[in-house]
Amino acid sequence: MKTTKLFLSICITALLFSCEEAKEPLQQIVVQNTLNSDRSFETVSVKLSEIKQENKTGRVVLLDAETKAEIISQQIDTDGDGTMDEILFQPSVAANSKQVFEVSFSDNIALADSIPACYSRFVPERTDDYAWENNRVAFRTYGPVAQKMIEDGIKGGTLSSGIDAWLKRVDYPIINKWYHKELNTDGSYHKDDGEGLDNFHVGISRGVGGIAKKVDTSYHISKNFISWKTLSTGPIRTSFVLTYADWDAAGTELSEEKMISLDYGQNLSRFEITLKGTDTISAGLTLHKKEGQIGVNENQGWISYWEPHFDSELGIGIVVPENGMVGHDHYETSRKDESNLFAHIKAKEGKAVYYAGFSWKKSNQYNSKEEWDTYLATFSEKLKNPLQVTVK
Structure with missing residues (x-):
């Protein structure tokens, strides 16, 4: 009888333990x-x-x-x-x-869109662009074939390490559609058919966040990227790495690698620049025809430019986190495409980090300079006070 009770006790204990374990x-x-x-x-x-x-x-x-x-x-x-x-x-x-x-x-397989909301890719069919986008904005920059075409005098090339803005006004992906329209139809991404268009001029300017090195009173820049690597695309983030050939800044050789990411719902891409040869760099915003209004708040770490843009208006901006902005320069010159508003950035452990992006008034996101500057100021405040995450 005692043996039976002991056996029952052990079984009950084991059952209770397994239930507790199941309810962990x-x-x-x-x-x-x-x-x-x-x-x-x-x-x-x-x-x-x-x-x-x-x-x-x-x-x-x-x-x-x-x-x-x-x-x-x-x-x-x-x-x-x-x-x-x-x-x-x-x-x-x-x-x-x-x-x-x-x-x-x-064990269920996650459903995924064939082209995710946050998307980027190398575009060999249009020379060798690299393009990226989310539900609000799109960008592109240029590779070595486009550079060599310019150097060899071949029509259709591009020599620029500036960042181009594609002015979309829809929340679905447009990169593949626009390239197809430009290359395979009678249409063009330079014409707005209701989704937006590419009418943002970059040239050798810094566009929306390209970098430069200031030596004395002159700015020096790199050429096109020489290699790329896509890290992620998905519903929340796309990220990739662009590598550049070493370049000269008034006798100092610099090396540059950009890790760029863009998250869902944001107008600004994150740039993490790995540098050698300097501990400061400048990220710039093109001033185009110099008809716009600049905004600067060094305490909050941002610069902006709001300008007339064809039949609309456009805001571009840079936000530098962690007190990394150490000055700015409203640089104007008569030389074509070389007028830029610069944020000077201090590198930490060989890396300079900043965010750069834009808003087009026709996208109905931000409709005035005041609204755009408020977005940048709020973005800066959130960077300084990130959401606190605890894993238990």
Whole structure:
């Protein structure tokens, strides 16, 4: 009888233990907003190494702790080594509050758009552009074939390390559509058929965030990128790396590599420039015909330019985080395309970081210089007060 009771006791204990084990709480990610304003379309990143995946199968999914609904997330390879390092998501967090998410696992395959909202690619069919976009803005810059065409006197080339702006006014991807229209139809991306157009002139200017090195009173610039590597595309972020040939700045040889990323819902791309040969660099905004208004706030770390643009208006801007902006220069000259508004940036551990982008009035995002400058100031404030993330 005692043996039977002991056996029953052991079984009950084992059953209770297995139930407790089955009800083990899910790992949580807590996101806290310390500002007095609601926040959304800000990307939160969690290292996958912080997520417990022992004895778990399937893909990592994030659930709203209250509704248990899966939220949109994206895993990324941050260094291009073929291994996913982080998971990204964009919570909506009310002012002075927090939101809790649960980490789960699913064997279901995540559905994905054939062309994700945050998209970039090398474009060999148009010489050798590299283009990128999200739901609000699009950009491109130029490769070595386009440079060689200029150097060899071949029509159709481009010599510029400036950043071009594609003025889209729809929230769906347009890069592939516009290149197809330009190269394979009687249409052109220089004409607005309702989605926007490319009528932003770059030339050798810095466009929207290209860099330069100031020596004495002159600015020196690199040529086109010589190689590229796409790191990620997806619903939340696209990122890639552009490498440039070493270039001369009044006798000093500089090397430059750009890691560029663009997140959903933002007008600004993030630039992380790896530099050798200098510990300061200048990121510029083209002044085109010098008919616009500049804005500068060194304390907040941003510069802007709002100008008439054909039958509309356009704002471009740069935001420098972590007190990295160490000055600015409203540089005007009679030389074509060389007038730029510069933010001087201090490199930290060989890297200069800044954000650059634009808003076209016809996109109905920001309709005045005041609205655009407020966006840049708010963007800067959020960089200084990031959403606080705790993994439990």
